Amino acid sequence: MKDVILGIDIGGTNTKFGFLDRDGISLTQGEISTAEGETVHDFLRLFYQEVQAKFKKIEDEARLIGVGVGAPNGNFYTGTIENAPNLKWHGSVPLVELLQSYFKLPVFLTNDANAAAIGEMIYGGAKNMKNFVVVTLGTGLGSGIVVNGELVYGADGNAGELGHTLVNVKGSGRVCGCGRRGCLETYVSATGIKRTVYKFLADYTDYSELRGVSFNDLTAEMITQAAKRGDKIAIDCFEYTGKVLGMKLADTVAHLSPEAIFLFGGLVRAEELLFDPVRYHLEKNLLSIFKGKVKILPSGLGLNNTAVMGAAALAWKEMER
Template identity: 90%
Template sequence: MKDVILGIDIGGTNTKYGFLDRDGISLAHGEISTTSGDTVHDFLRDFYQEVHAKFRKIEDEARLIGIGVGAPNGNFYTGTIENAPNLKWHGSVPLAELLQTYFKVPVYLTNDANAAAIGEMIYGGAKNMKNFVVVTLGTGLGSGIVVNGDLVYGDDGNAGELGHTLTNVKGTGRVCGCGRRGCLETYVSATGIKRTIYKLLADSIDYSELRGVSFNDLTAEMVTQAAKRGDKIAIDAFEYTGKVLGVKLADTVAHLSPEAIFLFGGLVRAEEFLFDPVRYHLEKNLLPIFKGKVKVLPSGLGLNNTAVMGAAALAWKELER
């Protein structure tokens, strides 16, 4: 019988899950709406019924030994989700404790970017690395930091908020959902590149296939495909996005001296349109002692089921300590 971990990725709309063995192979997987029911208790009741039914199909070959959860605003130390703006469960939600009452196995929870970093270390491109950073480029910008082989959680479990470091210290930058101005994720994220597109369109009369698209309808994938078709506005948007990220990552290197920085998420599909400016502006702004030493790489996890793999990797790592 094979030991498996239940990896759970909680998103604002859907929650994905999978039963993964130590090699990252999924024996069964699925998803459920995160918005089912009015409370977290309603969600967990529906989630348990769905997952239990799925597990019964593999229980002759698998033994569940733990659960790993990646969630927005997930705190590893407390096992709670704390005031996540994209979830309908308000306040501090003791999700690890609640899951344990259902499944009767150890539960480990962290934020989604930290889970991605652990997944990179166990299943991805950082298998033989001790010092690296994972930057997740989704609706916002998250980051997971690994130093000497251990994830950095900080004093209260909230370390690694690179997306909320400031790129505009004069206080006139873009307004962020956190209430401040100039946070990195307002420029470097799926939402950030949309804002950049509309700024470029307003300041230019150049033709762009994106000019007739409303803000609500525009997606980062549309910007990526436009850039690959040679759209100047889209290409300029990635150039600007890459410059902002590259400059900011130079600060990250000064703090941490990582071997590599992995970029993870939908914007990575833009390939060289994103990576070329990031690498150029990172190298240009590095201290001399770091030049030529830091690699900028796409995630080695690919784009399929990666968040679930990262969550499962968290549990494997903690159970093997």
């Protein structure tokens, strides 16, 4: 019988999970809307039912030995989710304690981007790297930082909030879910690029297939596909998004001097429409001693279950210490 870890990725829109062995191979996986239920207790009850239904398919060949979770504002030290702006569960949520009451197994929690960084280090493109950054481009923007082969948690477990560094410091920036204005994730994320599309549609008269789509119906995937079909507004939005991200990553390089920065999430499906402007504006804004040294790469884990693999890798890593 094979030992497996339940990897859980709690996103602002959906929560994905999978049962993974030590080599990162998923035996089965599933998904549930993070908006299910009125409270975190309602959500976890429904989530547990979904997990149990999936596990029944493999229970004859697998033994569940632990749980790893990546979540917005997940704190490795305290086992809590702290005031996550993209989740409807407010305040401090004792997620590890709650999950342990269901699974009766070791549970490990960290920021969703930190989990992705651990997955990248163990299973992905950063296997032989000691200094790198992973940037997650989902509903919000997160980042996981690895220095000298170790994930950086900081003094209180909250290090790596690149999404809440400021782009617009004049007080007129976009309102963020955290309560401030001008945060990077309001410009660079699936939600951020939607806001950019609507600003560009208002500011320019160019034809765009996106003009007839309501804000609530618009998705990052629709913007990506429109750009790939040559829609000028969509292309310009990716150029703008890449410019902002490249500029801010130049600051990150000045702080950390990483070997590489990995990007993953829905926006990465735009491929060079995003990567080209990011690379250009990174180089343009780098201090001269860093120019030509830092690679911008897509995640080596693919696009489908990267965060789930990272969450499982977290648990494997901690259980093997």
